Amino acid sequence: MKVDAVPRPPAIELIGIDKRFGRVHANNNVNLKVERGLIHGIVGENGAGKSTLMSILYGFYEADSGEIRVNGEPVRIRSSREAISHGIGMVHQHFMLVQPLTVLENVMLGAEGGPLLAAGASEIRAKLAHLGREYGLEVDPDAVVGELSVGLQQRVEILKALVRGAEILVLDEPTAVLTPAEADQLFEMLKVLKSQDKTVIFITHKLREIMRLTDRVSVMRLGEMVADFETAKTSPPELADAMVGRKVILRVEKGQAHPGEIALEARDLVVKDDRGVTRVDGMSFVLRRGEIVGIAGVAGNGQSELLEALAGIRPLAGGEILVEGRVPPPELRTPKGMRKLGVFHVPEDRHRMGLVMPFQACESAMLGFHDDDVYGAGILFDRRAIAADTAEKMEHFDVRPRAPLLKTANFSGGNQQKIVLAREIERNPHVMLVGQPTRGVDIGAIEFIHKRIVALRDAGKAVLLVSVELDEIMALSDRILVVCGGRITGERLPETCNQQDLGLLMAGVSEREHAA
Amino acid sequence: MEAFDAFIVIFASGIRLAVPLIFACLAGLWSERSGIVDVGLEGKLLTGAFAAAAAATFTGSAWLGLCSGVTVTVLMSLIHGYASIDQRANQIVSGVAVNMVADGATALIGNAWWGQGGRTPQLPDSALFNSIQLPGAYTLHDTPIIGPIYERLISGHDLITYLAFLLAPATYWVLYKTRFGLRLRAVGENPAAVDTAGISVRGLRYGGVLICGVLVGFGGTYLSIAQAAYFQPHMSAGKGFIALAALVFAKWRPLPALATCLLFGFLDALSIRLQGTILPVIGSVPVQAIQALPYILTVILLAGFIGKAIPPKASGIPYVKER
Numbered sequence: 001m002k003v004d005a006v007p008r009p010p011a012i013e014l015i016g017i018d019k020r021f022g023r024v025h026a027n028n029n030v031n032l033k034v035e036r037g038l039i040h041g042i043v044g045e046n047g048a049g050k051s052t053l054m055s056i057l058y059g060f061y062e063a064d065s066g067e068i069r070v071n072g073e074p075v076r077i078r079s080s081r082e083a084i085s086h087g088i089g090m091v092h093q094h095f096m097l098v099q100p101l102t103v104l105e106n107v108m109l110g111a112e113g114g115p116l117l118a119a120g121a122s123e124i125r126a127k128l129a130h131l132g133r134e135y136g137l138e139v140d141p142d143a144v145v146g147e148l149s150v151g152l153q154q155r156v157e158i159l160k161a162l163v164r165g166a167e168i169l170v171l172d173e174p175t176a177v178l179t180p181a182e183a184d185q186l187f188e189m190l191k192v193l194k195s196q197d198k199t200v201i202f203i204t205h206k207l208r209e210i211m212r213l214t215d216r217v218s219v220m221r222l223g224e225m226v227a228d229f230e231t232a233k234t235s236p237p238e239l240a241d242a243m244v245g246r247k248v249i250l251r252v253e254k255g256q257a258h259p260g261e262i263a264l265e266a267r268d269l270v271v272k273d274d275r276g277v278t279r280v281d282g283m284s285f286v287l288r289r290g291e292i293v294g295i296a297g298v299a300g301n302g303q304s305e306l307l308e309a310l311a312g313i314r315p316l317a318g319g320e321i322l323v324e325g326r327v328p329p330p331e332l333r334t335p336k337g338m339r340k341l342g343v344f345h346v347p348e349d350r351h352r353m354g355l356v357m358p359f360q361a362c363e364s365a366m367l368g369f370h371d372d373d374v375y376g377a378g379i380l381f382d383r384r385a386i387a388a389d390t391a392e393k394m395e396h397f398d399v400r401p402r403a404p405l406l407k408t409a410n411f412s413g414g415n416q417q418k419i420v421l422a423r424e425i426e427r428n429p430h431v432m433l434v435g436q437p438t439r440g441v442d443i444g445a446i447e448f449i450h451k452r453i454v455a456l457r458d459a460g461k462a463v464l465l466v467s468v469e470l471d472e473i474m475a476l477s478d479r480i481l482v483v484c485g486g487r488i489t490g491e492r493l494p495e496t497c498n499q500q501d502l503g504l505l506m507a508g509v510s511e512r513e514h515a516a
Numbered sequence: 517m518e519a520f521d522a523f524i525v526i527f528a529s530g531i532r533l534a535v536p537l538i539f540a541c542l543a544g545l546w547s548e549r550s551g552i553v554d555v556g557l558e559g560k561l562l563t564g565a566f567a568a569a570a571a572a573t574f575t576g577s578a579w580l581g582l583c584s585g586v587t588v589t590v591l592m593s594l595i596h597g598y599a600s601i602d603q604r605a606n607q608i609v610s611g612v613a614v615n616m617v618a619d620g621a622t623a624l625i626g627n628a629w630w631g632q633g634g635r636t637p638q639l640p641d642s643a644l645f646n647s648i649q650l651p652g653a654y655t656l657h658d659t660p661i662i663g664p665i666y667e668r669l670i671s672g673h674d675l676i677t678y679l680a681f682l683l684a685p686a687t688y689w690v691l692y693k694t695r696f697g698l699r700l701r702a703v704g705e706n707p708a709a710v711d712t713a714g715i716s717v718r719g720l721r722y723g724g725v726l727i728c729g730v731l732v733g734f735g736g737t738y739l740s741i742a743q744a745a746y747f748q749p750h751m752s753a754g755k756g757f758i759a760l761a762a763l764v765f766a767k768w769r770p771l772p773a774l775a776t777c778l779l780f781g782f783l784d785a786l787s788i789r790l791q792g793t794i795l796p797v798i799g800s801v802p803v804q805a806i807q808a809l810p811y812i813l814t815v816i817l818l819a820g821f822i823g824k825a826i827p828p829k830a831s832g833i834p835y836v837k838e839r
Contacts, residue, residue, distance in 0.1 A: 060712070060837065081714025096709040098702045099829070109702050110713025112695040120695075160713075 009072030011036040011168050011199040012057065012088075017066035019052055026052040027063070028223040034168075034216075036071075039190060039200040041210040041231070044220035045243055045299045045468060050203045051093070053220070054170050058090045059083040070168075084110075089161025093172040095153050099146030103139050104128070107160050127163050135162070135192050151182035158189070168199040175209060177277060187213050205243075205300055206485075207236045207507040221245050236507035237500050243298065244470050244503070254454045257478040260289035263324065263462035264310070264343065264431045270318030271302070271309040278317070279305040281486035287431065292453065292463040294477030294494075298506050299468045302486035304348055307435045307466055311345035312338035323431070339368065342430030346420055346437060348466065354420040355408050362390035362404035365423050393422040398448060414445030421449060431462045438472060450476060470499055484508035520661075524668050526785045531669070531677065532743060534781025536561060536752075538680040539735030540759030541766070541773045542687050543728040547593075549691070549768060550724025551704040552600050553832040555611035556592070557732055558756025559618030564589040564736020566622040569636045569747030570629070572643040572740075581643065581741045582676075586733030592618070593729025594722075601721045604834035615756075623749040634749040636740075645674040645742040676738045683731070684774035691770060700724055704828035707835040717835050732756075761814035767825045780810040 012034040019027040027049045034040045044050050056063045059077040068075055070086045077083045083090070097106050104124060113120030125141055132138040139148070139155055148156070154174060161169055171190075175183040190200050190213065202214060210217050211231065219227040219242040227242040264287040271280035279302040287293050295303055308314035310321060312335045320327050323341045332341060339345075347353035355364045366375055366386060374389060376382030390404035397418040399411070408416065417437065424432065434453065438446040453476060457463050467473050473480055473494075480492045482505035490505040540557045547554040568585030572578055596614055599605040626634035650671035656663045691697035703710045703720040711717050739755075740747040762780055766772035787806035794800055 058712075079714060080712045084714055090712065092712065094708075096706070096712045098705045098709050100705060101698075101702060105698055105702075106709075109698060109709065110715050112698065115695050117693055117695060117698060 008036050010034055011071060012201070013069035013072070014053070014057070015067040015069070017053060017056060017063045019056060019061065019063050025223050027056070030066070030220070030225045032218055032225060034199060034201055036199050037194060037197045038215040039194050039202055039213055041214035041217040042201065042203045042220060043205060043207065043210055043217060043239060043243060045205055048220040049223040050220050051172055054090065054172055054201070054203060057083065057170065058088060084164050084166070087165060087167035089164060089166025089169050091154065091157045091161065091169065091171045091174055093176060095157050097145050097153055097156060101145060102141065103143050103145055103156050104141040106145050106156055107163050111164055124163060128159060131159060131162050135189060137189065150177050151179070151185065154178070154186065168201065169193065170201045170203070172203045173205070174202070175204065175206065177275065205298055207239050210239065211236060219243055237503040240298070240503035240507045241499065244468070252450045252454060252475045255458070257291045257457065259291040259478070260460065262286045263289050264464070265322040265325070266310070266319065267322070268319035269306065269309060269316060269321070271305040271314055272317045273305055279486050280309065282319070283483070283486070283488050285481055285488065287462045287464055289462050290457060290460045291478045292457050292465055292476055294473035294480045295464065295466045295483055296470060296473045296480050296502055296506060297468070297483040301483050303466045303483060304435070307345065307348065307433055310433055310464070311335055311343065335368065343433065344424040344427060344429035344431070345433045346424050346435060348435030348439070350416055350420050355416060357409040359408050360405050361408055361411065361419060362386045364408040365390045365393060365404070365419050367423065369423070369427065393426050396426065397422040397452070414441040417441050417449065418445065421452060425452060425456060429461060431464070432456055433464050435466045436468065437465070438469065470502060482506055521664070524664050526789050527782065528669050529788070530778065530782035530785035531673065533784045534777045535677050535680045535738050535743070536735040536755050537759050537762060537777035537780055538683065538774060539731050539738065540756050541762045541777050542683055542770060543731035543735065544760055544763045545687065545768055545770060545773055546724050546731065547728035548763065548831045549704045549828055550700050550721045551707060551828060551830045551833070551835070552597065552721055552725055553607040553611065554596065554728060555608055555760065556596055556614030557759055558752055558754065559615035560589045560592050560729070560732045561736045561739065561752040561756045562622055562750070563592060563618045564733045565740035565751055566626065566747050568737035569639065569740035572639055573636050576640070576643045578643055578645050578741055582734070582737045585737035586730055589733035589736060590726060590729035593725050593732070597722055597725035600834065601718055601725070604836065607832050619750070622747070626747065626749065636747040639741060639745045643741065644745055645676055647672045647674050674742045676734060676742050679734065681774070684770045687770040696723070704831055707830050711837065758810050761810055764825050765814050768828060783809045
């Protein structure tokens with residue numbers, strides 16, 4: 001007759017988790033409490049440390065320090081096997097499935113139930129049938145996984161965890177690869193799991209999904225856990241604020257812009273990523289000479305793909321790009337061709353696309369322009385001319401040390417970025433596409449880089465700026481386009497908007513809802 | 517009847533020529549299914565042959581020859597495994613190194629020990645695996661068709677040959693019916709899936725490499741102390757490479773691997789048989805054309821004319837836990 005009133009311990013408790021990869025502090029003293037039987041969301045931008053945290057929970061990495069408690073008991077999780085034995089199941093962003101094997105074989109892998117497959121197979125078959133009925137997770141056990149749709153493959157991943165007796169299910173960006181209909185199905189499935197007292201940890205950077213699905217939500221930024229809300233008591237703007245963070249407002253000295261004629265125009269652009277997922281979904285805008293247009297948005301909402309498409313790196317799946325009012329012929333839709341048309345590009349990730357780290361600075365400073373006669377006509381390079389040219393650029397951009405022969409990797413982040421900027425800007429572009437110009441750059445260099453971008457504008461060039469730093473966007477832009485889910489959700493002038501306003505648009509709240 | 521006899525002879529010879537191919541091909545299958553590409557099969561066949569012949573010469577025992585052959589090839593496999601699995605070396609480079617070392621070391625040591633240009637002395641019958649007459653072979657001698665087939669095609673081979681034929685179904689069984697087989701197939705395709713399932717990628721890959729070493733050791737032993745009665749430099753004569761071609765041709769499946777090796781063995785026997793004969797219409801057969809057939813067939817297969825041959829997806833790629 002006495003009701004059991006003892007509060008249940010949280011399913012998962014992470015206390016003071018710390019993890020470094022070399023110089024990167026991926027998780028900085030992270031605390032997290034996940035109650036049982038709830039759907040708990042973790043949001044944060046790409047690179048905020050969400051996946052690292054979950055990999056620690058799943059035993060993929062070991063934390064440098066900190067404690068993990070499962071159902072109140074302190075545990076050590078040093079391998080996936082130990083995580084599984086504590087009832088933790090993980091659905092990875094990139095599925096951990098063996099494509100040529102059947103569903104049954106994939107589910108059995110690691111839980112075969114004996115040295116011969118036949119014995120365990122019938123047991124797993126029965127379990128699959130049972131789970132299929134109970135949770136609406138039907139899959140043909142004899143189907144070859146590689147032939148299933150992405151949604152069904154994800155279902156197999158979930159089944160793998162449940163067959164192993166998972167009580168706590170971690171899903172890492174599960175909707176990134178799904179169609180909206182498949183995502184809806186997934187949400188229904190997760191709600192059924194919740195009703196069966198399973199705990200779900202749901203990682204995403206999409207606020208819409210958090211609001212729709214979760215009971216609680218924790219926010220990560222730059223490796224730290226910065227906020228924790230009851231979903232019903234928070235709002236997308238509040239979450240967006242917490243995700244993006246407020247920093248000291250940057251001041252950039254700049255005069256009035258004098259926009260001229262249209263330099264670049266995008267009409268109904270559609271761009272897909274390497275996996276065929278549509279990332280830019282019908283964007284249209286114009287970019288004029290003498291203005292800086294900032295693209296604001298939470299990372300991963302199509303900005304990267306937009307930049308790559310404009311620069312000629314990524315093909316268009318739809319729409320068209322006009323340079324100086326004309327559609328470039330297909331043979332010029334390459335990075336080299338677009339440069340010939342005056343469209344230059346500072347890539348978002350200088351390590352991956354902008355520089356070759358083991359190269360000398362002068363070699364990195366001529367990437368993409370190596371056919372230029374300045375560096376020597378014929379088949380041989382004029383090493384002296386290359387070094388002299390780089391020395392001059394280093395002088396103009398205050399690259400320290402001024403050592404054209406030093407290895408690129410030996411420069412600091414800010415100076416590496418200056419090398420990239422110098423390479424592109426010194427070529428006198430008509431249109432400059434700039435991605436994350438100050439990511440991982442120290443304060444002094446930030447100021448310098450901002451000044452150069454403004455100077456470029458004042459020289460009558462068109463600048464498209466993509467940055468996840470809202471302050472940077474607000475300080476530099478003459479116009480701001482906000483993107484969410486591959487669409488432009490609004491356009492603002494920096495003088496007449498505030499961060500809340502932009503935050504709403506970044507969270508995908510459309511203009512009409514916004515007004516209401 | 518003469519034609520029939522000729523066919524029996526060619527088939528019997530084809531079987532004998534196929535045996536080292538079968539061992540090497542299945543050895544490669546175990547290695548590559550686990551994700552380790554092994555282009556060093558040729559070198560291991562050669563070293564296995566040398567080690568077996570050397571041990572048989574010193575001890576006079578075929579069985580000790582076999583032990584020695586297998587031990588040496590297992591050690592070589594483990595070196596390749598250590599380079600590929602633990603040191604994440606380029607597997608092709610490591611395999612080529614194995615081939616070069618094998619080629620030079622066997623000739624050098626052979627010459628140092630026996631001074632016959634790297635050849636071992638002729639081995640007596642007692643130090644060889646000799647052919648076995650199966651029961652009933654003699655009584656069926658006079659029965660037409662079945663008699664010669666049983667007596668000369670099925671009976672009359674040595675122990676290692678019979679083992680080779682059992683090996684393909686055994687490989688099939690282990691690969692598709694056991695836990696180890698499932699995990700091995702998985703690790704060659706997606707080691708991360710195996711890792712997240714809580715299974716050691718390293719352990720499985722060493723398992724694959726180890727089995728590879730044992731099997732190719734049998735193949736090498738067969739070359740020197742069953743098929744021949746001595747070791748001589750370069751006696752593997754590209755069989756390790758033909759085995760790799762057969763592995764591709766069989767699309768990394770054990771039973772087709774057996775069939776392909778037999779086919780390649782028969783082609784080899786045919787080319788020997790046709791040496792110098794004048795055929796109607798064609799005239800004198802260029803032996804090289806037939807010898808090249810296995811390679812030509814494999815190239816045709818790779819070009820996509822006989823279905824698609826897709827190797828295990830992760831083979832040749834060292835497994836590194838992503839950050």
